[in-house]
Amino acid sequence: MKLQDTLSNSEQELDISKKVRIYLCGVTVYDESHVGHARTIIVFDVLRKYLEKKGIELEFIQNFTDVDDKIISRAQTEGTTAEEISTKYIENYFKDFDGLNVKRATNYPKATEHIDDIIKFIEKLIEKQIAYTTKNGVYFSVSKFPEYGKLSKKKIDELQSGARIEIDEAKKDPLDFAVWKFSDIKPIWDSPWGKGRPGWHIECSAMSIKYLGENFEIHGGGRDLIFPHHENEIAQSESCTGSPFAKIWVHVGMVTINGEKMSKSLENIKSIKHVLKNWGPNIIRLFCLSGHYSKPIDYSEDLLKENLTKWRQAETCYYELIHASSENHEEINPIVKKASTEFDNALEDDFNTHLALSAFFQLVREGNRLAADEKLGKEDAQIIKIELQRMLEILGLSIPEMTENEKQEIDNLIENREQFRKEKQFEEADKIRDKLNKMNVELIDHKVNTIWMKKENIKAEN
Template structure:
């Protein structure tokens, strides 16, 4: 598997001969998670699912930033504690991402649970004279890390002259960043330098090295984290260890709305809760995977509707496969193998989910074509279904599995409805039809038989 590495700006081969260790920067828990967070986390979910499908062991760490100025400000505005705010939004995070069928990380470390690790990390940076104590807190001295800017490709002299730099007379250099902030506002902790709380960047360095070691395989996040967050992580981590930090840096493009960045001031943020209620998990996952992960993607109702149309074809495919019972054989093995190989190659080439989806929907189209032409035999259906379900699992898409008992129950209802119609007992027939409608069962007519499918209930379709 090859992945585009932001640091070297080239494709790097992922070493899959051993356990693959991944650190993904999670969310700051002061508000609802939105579609931008969903895209990043879904991309990494597919990467992980693919590797696990190939039998590769994964250690996946995703942090929660649960101490931050934004959390404290929210707590003060709502007259509650920072802990109450972070607890609420962590609970909501799991509701959202469980709803999106995202696998749980191996561990979800929180900044507040690793204060001791963070303090030890800062102590070593001070000992090495790479961090210093000032009247406002402890700062990392950027001038002591000559490679600063290597991830974002920003030049130090240009950054120093940039008007966006926050001026703080307590810093030796305007680029220096806080690793510990002195404060008398809760939450705060004792430290050798004074009461306060950690800076934003230091928590990820302390927690990633604690759980994954000094040099791990992949560090990821949204493109908006390249500078300053990931740039600062590299500076403090490599200063701390003297070694390369992460082998590969993977960054996911932003989700825009009508070409504009999502922002509270414009009021165009789409929360996961909102899009899930309206479109359901499968459509959201298809949307997030529809373009190459490194490029921005524009959220629009049209694109969601396109994905809904495709999803209905996938649902039809599943039900055609489970209803197939003829002895026909089109020898589908070679086409299924070809599409399976295309799917794998796409994901191995820098997680190209766009091309992987193309192979998946080609498989769907082939199965639906055979069914429409009355050529889908049960043995062929079995071969297609195995590959269809494998792709579905890797993409994290989900069609609720029909047990034989459930299938039998619906078959019986349809048979009874047909019998009532023939006997001109239309009221009884209509009652069964209404019950089937409530269950989202749709009938598909074939020559000489009628089969059924259970459609996912999508609120936005109504």
């Protein structure tokens, strides 16, 4: 599989000859997660599901930043502790992302649970004279890392001239960044240099190396993390270990809304709770996968509606497949094979989810076409269904399961309606259909039979 690597600014082949190790920069837990977060995490969710489906072993680490100025200030305004805030939003995070059908990572390390590792990491940096102590904290000396700027393609001197970084006289260089901040305000920990808390970037260096080793396959996150976060991570990690850090840097484009980045400060966020309530997980996932991961996508009702239309087609296909009962046979193997190959090829080629979705919907259309022509045989349907299900699993899309009782009830109602139809009592028949509609069950009248589909209840409101 080829992936666009920010560091080399070129496509790089992912090494799948051994366990694939992935580190994804997760969220700072101080507030609701929104669609922007969802996109990055869903992209990685599909990536790992695809690799796992291929039988590739992988380790997927995603951190929680649970110590940070924003958490602390939030705790102060709410009159509570930082720990309570982060705990609350971690729980909240899992509620949201379970709802989005995101598979749990191998591990979700937290900064606060790795203070010892962070301190050891800083000690090494000091030992190597790459970090130094001031009255405010411990700082990483950017000038000690000549390759600084290689990820974000920034020139150090240009950064300095344009720097709007707050002036700290104690620092040797305005670009130097904190790895440890002295503080008396909780949460604080003891360190060889004084009480305080870790800087933002150091946790990811310490934790990724701890769990994945000094050099691992993929390090990812949102595009907005390239600078300074990932740049600083590289500087710290490579200075500390003396070896190259992550092999491929994958950055996911921003979700915009009316062309502007979705972010809390612009007050244009759509929370995951909100969109989950109005659109459900499948539409949101389809939306997040509708463009190439490296490019921005614009959140709009039109686009969501388009995905809803497509999802309805997929649902229809699924129900046509499971209800197929004829003994008819068509030449379907080449069709299934084609869709399957196109799906995989699209993902192998820089993880082009849009093209993969095209292949998926191509298969959906084939299924629906056969059904519409009354040519969908039982065995053929099974063959299509196996492939469709494979794609659904990789994409993380799911059709709600129904209990046997529900199915039985539906079948009974359909039978009643059939009786009325035969007797040309259409009013009575339509009453039953309306009743089923209210249960989100839609009917498809075929020539020989009537099948039902349980449609996901989607408000489709923005």
